[in-house]
Amino acid sequence: MHCVHSIQHEQEENFYRLFILSFIVFIATLSVAIIWHHLSLGNNYTYQYPLVGFSYLLLLYPFHKMCHFIVLPHKKDSFIRIKRYFVIVPFFEVKCDTPVKKNYYLLSLITPFIVITLIWLFVYFQYDLKSVYWYLLLAIHMAICTTDIYYFFSYLKFPKNSFIEDSERGIKVLVEDNFEKIHS
Known part of the structure; x- marks a missing residue:
């Protein structure tokens, strides 16, 4: 395999x-x-x-990341890495050490949006449920999915049978x- 594009x-x-x-x-979503x-x-x-609403808010982000992780085919090679931005805010990244087919990677990106919505x-x-917490949960969910949807549409333009490798x-x-195909 050879690299055709690096981002x-x-x-x-x-x-x-x-x-x-x-x-x-x-x-915008909350409004x-x-x-x-x-x-x-x-x-x-x-x-x-209110306690149920706040517990759903706390569980939303880990559940979102779990949806990414479940769809990945190489679970042994996948891991979750924690990065910190703004000093105290932790952000979790789901990474995979082995290359993943483009279709699986795209499915992994869009799964949390579809499932949680x-x-x-x-x-x-x-x-x-006409609760303020429920609307807040929807708005936070859409905000979390914004990056995934952005990457999803960016990665659609990659070649059809390509693999995506996290680095x-x-x-x-x-x-x-x-x-390799001819001689194997």
């Missing part, structure tokens, strides 16, 4: 730029959810079960050599 996330997709974009998505609630249901929010919609309509500085896009 250094620390330089090209600046963390702070993506953080600001995620914050804008958070504000739309509250305006929609106010227009369709009036001003009757429920503030029931479907769970949110099911619980929202099934249990008629310390970013990712490498690998393609199998035709020479």
Whole structure:
């Protein structure tokens, strides 16, 4: 295999730029959810079960990362690394030491968005939760998924049968050599 493209996330997709974009998505999602609630249901929010709401908020980020991890095919070679930004805020990165097929990598990126959004919609309509915490959970979820969706659409343009390898500085896009296929 040889590398056809290399992306250094620390330089090209600046963390702070993506953080600001995620914050804008958070504000927009929360605003739309509250305006929609106010227009369709009036001003009757429920503030029931605040501890349950806060526990869901605390569990959202680990569950999001677990969704990334579950889909990866090489679980033995996968690990979660903790990086710190803003001195105290921990960010978890799911990394894989072996190259992963592009389709699996894309599936790993989009799985948390699909799974958590479907769970949110099911619980929202099934249990008629009109809680501020529930809208806050949706907004935080969309903000967390912003980076994943950005990378998902960026990686779609890679060659069809390519492999994606995580490295310390970013990712490498690998393609199998035709020479290896002919002689194997």
